[in-house]
Amino acid sequence: MCARCGGPLAPELDLFAALGLARRLVVEPTELERRYHDLGRRIHPDRFASSSAAVKEASLQGTALLTRAYRVLRDPMSRGLYWLELHGEKLADNNKQVPAELAALVFEVQEQLAELREAQDRSASEPLAEAIRAWRAEVQAAMEQAREELGANFASWDEGRAEAANLLPNLKATLAKIAYLRTLLRDIDRELEPPVLSG
Amino acid sequence: MSRIFGIDLGTTNSLIAMMDGDTPRIIRDPHTGAALLPSVVALGPNGVLAVGARAVELEGELTDGNQPLASDSPSTEVCVIRSIKRYMGLGGDDLAPEERRRYPFAELSGPLVRFRIRERVYNPPQISGEILRALKARAEAACGEAVEKVVITVPAYFNDGQRQATKDAGRLAGLEVVRLVNEPTAASLAYGLGNMTSGKVAVYDLGGGTFDISILSIKEGIFEVLATNGDTHLGGDDMDQALVDLIMRALPEELRHERGVWTKARTAAESAKCQLSDAPSARIKLELAGHQIDLTLSREEFEKMIDRLVARTMERCRMALKDAGLRTQDVDAVVLVGGATRVPLVSRRVAELFGRQPLCSLDPDLVVAMGAAVQASVLMGKQGDMLLLDVVPLSLGIETMGGVMERLIHRNTTIPTSVKEKFTTAVDKQTYVDVHVVQGERELAGDCRSLARFKLGPIQPQPAGVPRIEVTFMIDANGILNVAARDERTGLEHSVDVKPSYGLTEEEIERLLEEAIDHGEQDLEQRLLIAARNDAEQILSAFSKQSNEYPELIEPKERTRSEAAAQRLSAVLSGQDRESITRLTEELNELTTPFAQRIMEQAIKQALQQKSVDEIAD
Known part of the structure; x- marks a missing residue:
């Protein structure tokens, strides 16, 4: 449940958490970038080149999630769309109707x-x-x-x-x-x- | 941990480099002192005759089977192959007409280009593998240590198949390719090292056969590629070809296909191009098939001939800038990479487009290999905060109903990246779903490049639309696609047998490695044993390092069992029993997987803990 609106939430989709951010729509771009870079430095596959296969795989998955979170949250439009998704809504596929x-x-x-x-x-x-x-x-x-x-x-x-x-x-x-x-x-x-x- | 070397596997020349303390150093031939190894391989009916400078000499001596012959069978015993990079991971249809004509002994009809010399067949990764082998031998002779692990650079605009072919070449040369790095990105690492400035940088890389433009944002050691574009069939070779055509026009038609003519003309063309970079005019004087050629060419005339080629690169630069969301004036520095940027017209046009003088303080022939060495040291954990975030150059998608390409991953998405897509059946009791993965920017799948096809299944027979299979498409840090599938209902993983549309299959690689035994080289079993030992050593050292660093994350029982497994593995490690080594490695890997995942989770958590208290309270 979303603490703000009581709507359902899909936990595995929490891209805010992936970047260590609270679930807020107003995002400071420099802060977002700082967190992305910081986390990237720690978990990127290049940091685990000589680790076991399992660690490499975890690092790959973690970094893929991180880059996705950054990409989605960086742009206000995609951040808004993601917010809709979190609340079980989405824009019509075929957005033909003129506002x-x-x-x-x-x-x-x-x-x-x-x-x-x-x-x-x-x-x-x-x-x-x-x-x-x-x-x-x-x-x-x-x-x-x-x-x-x-x-x-x-x-x-x-x-x-x-x-x-x-x-x-x-x-x-x-x-x-x-x-x-x-x-x-x-x-x-x-x-x-x-x-x-x-x- | 053994050292990782950096390799620039170029169209015209290749290099190998390593870090010397904090500076990248090109490893030179211990006998001749040469830094560049010509990417030229001479093949005979019994195998490889020579690689590099010696192959170039053979090319000069030969009565030449390389020129477009009137008859279609090579009548000589020696065939010399240049620019093999232009054939990597491609089928005959992908080649430019010039490339199709170039080698009369090339088989272009199959899904993959092959070269047939008498009874022997060679594919491009094998030939590239010979170049890698020569570099490996050079570095081993010069440094006195074994070369096993490498970083290899590839054009940023290389597609999945071309990347895979490069990795295959490494394997065939007995090397572990730890990472593929994009050439312009590597160059930016070489420039950025020890000079950690911030800003937007454009890297213009015009090599022998390929062109790349990459736009990067550099900030506190993070090298983030914003956009990349290019053309994998455009380079200095094409400028040479324009001059070859000029020479050929001066020769009576019937002599143009004489033996040795093309090779000689090409050598003269290349030397004229280089002269014109320093002098206002060049004289092309040579004897071809008993005919005297004497031409004088001004730089202006030459520039007219290549203007269109250079204009094509400028168009690509504009596209990359647009994708990066930048205007030319937002770019803080422009870097020139690749031998062909020595042509004055190129640097002039680049300066005009970006409105600033480009940088070329590092040798454009060496800078990519230097960057590969820098990335190698990043992978060895020796470059502190440095990290490279690259992108996928071309969109990736699947063929849907009506042959339309559905884009799943857009070009210029930061890698590694993954996307999940759900598949279901279209008819009742369907037990397999076919998936066709393509790469490219066109709307129709048929106009894009086919990467792979695979079947999902077997699926339990059910009404149409009921089965739900979730497929994960993951592009790793090398820009190579990996596919995994899971049945949503049962949670079972499906095995995905991806058939590469253009690459070598696993069986082909195994076969080629086996064939290598016939060449009287290293025994296959020996090689597999070494590979198994490397894997084992890697996991043993990772486990011992991690259990020391994170003792709190491993449960006592888990530790006891893992350590026992580690001991068993250490006991067999120096023996000859490959199967035991492999089995025990897998066992240890399995036992330590939960531990490894906890470490990863903790790394993520620790980073999260840096957030301020009020955010946590929120």
Whole structure:
């Protein structure tokens, strides 16, 4: 049970504990890195090159868990998703539904992207690309705002106001928004600068 | 503990190094003083004729079976193979057209490239193994001690199969490969040693046959790779080839396939390339098949010829920076590694891209081997706080319905890393599930590289979807995949027989080791005995060290039994009975496993105890 919200917890998934952290959503990046490096120095397989097979295996497993914990907790978005998972929730697999407050923005951007895609002559479509760049800034601003919302949500959890403030549904909605904006930004960038295929 | 040596197994040249106190030192040939061993192997119908400088001499003498011959059978008794690294762990389809054409005696149709010389067949790990063997002999002669354990460097962008092939080469040479280290990362260790600065470093490594770019974050002895990218078929060899093509164009068509022409042209090309690094122009003057060639080439013309090659590396640099989440101005230092970075155009382009002068204070030919020696000493526990955290260069996934690649581990994930995936059956009473593991960045599994296939099972016949098998994909610190499976319901471990798509199977390696007996080399049984003794010594010393260091973690009964087992093992250790040594080693390993796990848990706990009191109270 989660001490804060009374929800179920999956103990084997506790990535906070793997890094020796209390279960708090607001994480200080330098502190996180310090712990990761510190633990890594102690348990990494390179420290046990001449140990028995069992110790090597334990070190390998421990380090794999450690790197996973660091990777998941370092990024606020993935940390939030992990928090949902801890509370038995997750984002819908197919995140196609446009969050209501983003509808107007998304509609406008998609339309312009479609137009650019259809434009045969890339040089003549330069004004269009310019307009999309301006929209990109708007999307970026919406992203910044969503990130701030996420930060506020995190802080509220840590203050223990989960029940009162409806934090779980809020967290889910904010994460959905960020996921959506992320996809949108990627679509824009792909259209503006087609990626080079890697071998 | 026996010493670990560092090896740079290069496309063009290979080196072996060791730590001399706190400084890495390249071990030179005791007779000639040479640091570089040319990665060239001469093969005859009865086996290996020569490796290194002598093989290069033979190449010069030969009437040459190496050039693209009009007829398809080599008519000479000697075949000389260069750049074997470009063939490691690959099938014929993976090769560039130039590589396919290069050796008329190569068999390219199988899953793995092989070279057939009369009745003998050689695979790339065997040939690389010969280079490793020569390095081992050099170091043993120079240092007067046995070389058994090594760190070998590989291009960061090497895939699983290429890494596995490198490990196989080590085994075939009678070496224990303690660790594979990525070349650019090794170079950063050599630069970082004794100079523990913090910051973001880009390592640009253009070798004979491969290109890597790695972006690292260095902080208090932790060398953390943020992203890596590269091309395992791009290097100084390709610049030489551009010049060979130029020379060939000066030769009448019908003479181009004459014996010895290609080898001579290549030697002239390489020397012209080197001249152009220092001089504004180079003269290529030689006699080919009775025809006089006399060309003068300016550096500018040469740069035009290789501009596209260099541009390809710049594109890879941008991709790596993007994956690292950095802009060029965030990079605090750029390091040049690999002989091909001596070409002025290369360092100029690198300087332009990163907006700063690259560092090359350590010899670009030696720095990777020096770094391998540093990592070897880290593994021997001699470098205090130094630790290397590398990444997997290519995404790893499985083929799902419709041939789509489902990504399980993304490229540039820090290793070791593991991911668990659940599998079930699609039809009633299905007793096996097939799993196909692929590596690459494309959407369709068919466009990615096949790593391995395996069957899960036998599963008890049940309705479709009922069985639950959890498969763990673990990429170890060498960047090599290991697979384990467990039945969720019964908790039973499944054995997973992974069939590598391109690598050598365990049986093939055993067979090759057995064949080595025919070569009149070390007896196989003797070699296995040595390996068994090494394993035994390792666990004995680990156990005695640990039971002294952590007496509180071992229960009295456990100690009595383990010590008795250790004594039994010590008693047979110097004898010839390999089976007893192996059996008792396993017994001791099993008995001490719970103890070992407690030590690991305590190490983790101790680290956790450093957290502040209020956090614990929380």
